Amino acid sequence: MAISISFPNRIARRWPRADAMALPALFGPACATAMLAGAGACLALPALPAWPWLLVVACTGMVLASRERWARLAGVLLFGFAFAGLHAAHALRQQVPAAWVGKAHALDGRIVELPLHEPRRTRFEFVVDADAAQPAALRGKRLRLAWYEDDPRARARLVAGSRWRLPVQLRPPQGLRNPGGNDGEKQAMAARIAATGHVLEPALARRLSPPAGIEAWREAMSARIAATALPSSRFIRALALGDTRSLTEDDWSRLRAAGLTHLIAISGFHVGLVAGFFALLSVACWWACPGLCRHVPRPFAGGFGAIAGAFAYAAMTGFALPTLRTAVMIAALVAARCLRRRQRLVDTLALGCIVLLLLDPLAILGAGFWLSFAGVAWLLWCLPAEQGPRRWAMVHDFAAAQAVATLGLLPLTVTLFGQASFAGPFANLAAVPWWSLVVIPLALLGLLAESLHAGGGAILWHAAAWCFDGLWPLLARIADSPLAMAWLPESRWHALPLALLSVFWLLLPRGVPGKPLAMLLWLPLLCPPRDLPGQGEAELVVIDVGQGLSVLVRTARHSLLYDMGPATPDGFDAGARAVVPALHALGVGSLDAALLSHGDNDHAGGWAAVAREFPIAALLAPAGSPAPGIANCVAGQSWEWDGVRFRMLHPTPGFPYLGNEASCVLRIETARGSALLTGDIGHYVERALLRREGARLRNQVVIVPHHGSAGSSDPGFIDATRAQLAVVSSGAGNRFGHPKPQVVRRWCDAGAEVLDTARSGAVRIWLGRNGLQADERRASRPRLWDAARRRHAAAGLCYAPE
Secondary structure (H helix, E strand, C coil), rough: CCCCCCCCCCCCCCCCCCCCCCCHHHCHHHHHHHHHHHHHHCCCCCCCCCCCHHHHHHHHHHHHHHCCCHHHHHHHHHHHHHHHHHHHHHHHHHHCCHHHHHCEEEEEEEEEEEEEEEECCEEEEEEEEEECCCCHCCCEEEEEEEEECCCHHCCCHHHCCCCCEEEEEEEECCCCCCCCCCHHHHHHHCCEEEEEECCCCHHHEEEEHHHCCCCHHHHHHHHHHHHCCCCHHHHHHHHHHHCCCCCCHHHHHHHHHHHCHHHHHHHHHHHHHHHHHHHHHHHHHHHHHHHHCCCCCCHHHHHHHHHHHHHHHHCCCCCCCCHHHHHHHHHHHHHHHHHCCCCCCHHHHHHHHHHHHHHHHHHHHHHHHHHHHHHHHHHHHHHHCCCCCCCCCHHHHHHHHHHHHHHHHHHHHHHHEEEEEEHHHHHHHHHHHHCCCCCCCCHHHHHHHHHHCCCCCCHHHHHHHHHHHHHHHHHHHHHCCCCCECCCCCCCCCCCHHHHHHHHHHCCCCCCCHHHHHHHHHHHHHHCCCCCCCCCEEEEEEEECCCCCCCEEEECEEEEEEECCCCCCCCCEEEHHHHHHHHHHCCCECCCCCCCCCHHHHHHHHHHHHHHCEECEEECCCCCCCCCCCCCCCCCCCCEEECEEEEECCCCCCCCHHHHHHHCEEEEEECCEEEEEEECCHHHHHHHHEEEEEEHCCEEEEHHHHCCCCCCCHHHHHHHCCCCCCEEEECCCCCCCCHHHHHHHHHHHCCEEEEEEEHHHCCCEEECCCCEEHHHHHHHHCCCCCHHHHHCCCCCCCCCCC
């Protein structure tokens, strides 16, 4: 957000006024747009050019930027392209190589950011010391670690700002790739995470020094707010310190539904409040010390104080992007005023954009960058700069700003998050002024009072909590409304520019023709094609859930979910992190049936998360399974949806529950081909199916049993399937070594193409009028930060028929 600081026209004589002029063209809106376009174009490439070529492009861009007009814009665009590419190449080179997987290291370093304590683990970021005693490949690098231990008392010593010696096991960052899912590899590159891992032997970990620095201060202040024992203290910690660790999933769901996530963490408004306070404090010091008048004019003293306060607060938050962005804009505005240059708000926005890109061009990979700059840009373009005096002017302007921001940011919100909050405009009308002008100032004043005197902030935090509690029930009621938020399917690439063009047309002045027709440009974004199968056809989506399994099966009008992936208590939940977002992105509103192949966690762990989000008409599981089931799956069961036959092949009636061997085996028969979903069956059940089912084992598509373990995929079973496509669902670098090389070789030798979700991401398969078709998420949407592609570029396993 842009912060306006007013200075009087009177300036001391020793600070002569320069000629009024606009900012140099290199820092204007056109060049900011060109640099942003160049950086975005580079980061959208599937692979980076070699760094010497990027260096040549950067030098060429700098030469052209010194020219006039179009040459300048071309030069800035080329420089932005190369500059972003060089940063991305450096960030990827800093990641540890795959050869480090499975090796133990003892590292010294400091805990940065606030550790997230959970009942059975603690997650934190760790910066390795840069001294010669540390491994050369890790010196000064940032790691994302987890400490697993049931006793939380030992992990409670992990405090931000403390130094530790930790025995760790590391691996390069790699995330899941699914429709609608977060891209963890992109986030790791943008945050310069060199590796992820866990503490091997917690008993051998040793603290080298107590907490110190800004991180330790944040941890201490957060603990003091929590000590007030107020029910809403978790929100006060989030509003004052950006500490969202205590917010529950229900809290986040309500905040998303009400469109308030932009307020709950530290934002630019916090920085503006702190900068304004420091400006007033600096002016007070200027009045108290008359000798300063001869050296520094009062406006300059206030401006320098605002800059100091803004950057101090940004440092306190770890230079989070929203705070750094606002601090840069405040500095740009103050500098322009000090130089006596004519400064429009659009110039401040452009200068802030350029400075942020120069500081970190990878910041554009974050959603906050686009939402913040796009929101301010829409407001600057649509709202008049000055208003004449009129009654209720402030209320009218605030409502108009909310309407413009809501409409202008809706295309980005849908594209980035796959959802639209219809309650957001109404909730923001109440929450923005109340939280920004009452709750947040009280929380920040509490921090100041507590820093000056222990216990001094309690009364202010109580007041902030009381004010927050007065409005939160109303906001929660708005968020809980069934019409508060809508999930939208994943759209095509052209939907966003068309929707932005529609917004532009709708926000033009009254009287411009064609506005009703402009609404049609929203259709590709709000109602994208779902590519549903036709009558007698089926689609399978093998969701990337790591070391587990989840398969969505769709016909023309029905959906079935086979397994829901793994989940650990108070840890990773593939149901919430992978399956639910994928179903939303694919346009699934409800499930006609769900099937839990057996009760093991890697197949049934995500059930609870899926059941919370989607109505499920029928649930099947094997008899005796610890996983819940409305009905038992038994061999011989069959039903038909939209011309597609579903047939259960295992377990047979009376078959005891034996874990993996009791897995429900489902055959999907279409007019165009068939598929076999096998769960975790092993050699015994495979041979029994071969004897009992015979011809029904022949299928074009097979989900490889038990993730490709050595105890499955019997050669006779493989030959009987005559599969054209065999899909393995496994986790990258899993401790079991799945899929086993010999198993992959058997399927390849039998003539099947083998795909692995650890390498392919989600695999989408069609059994339709055009025959068997498959789409790999990583291959169809390549990204330059794709860890699986970089790691397996020269893999030795056979993943296609010879």
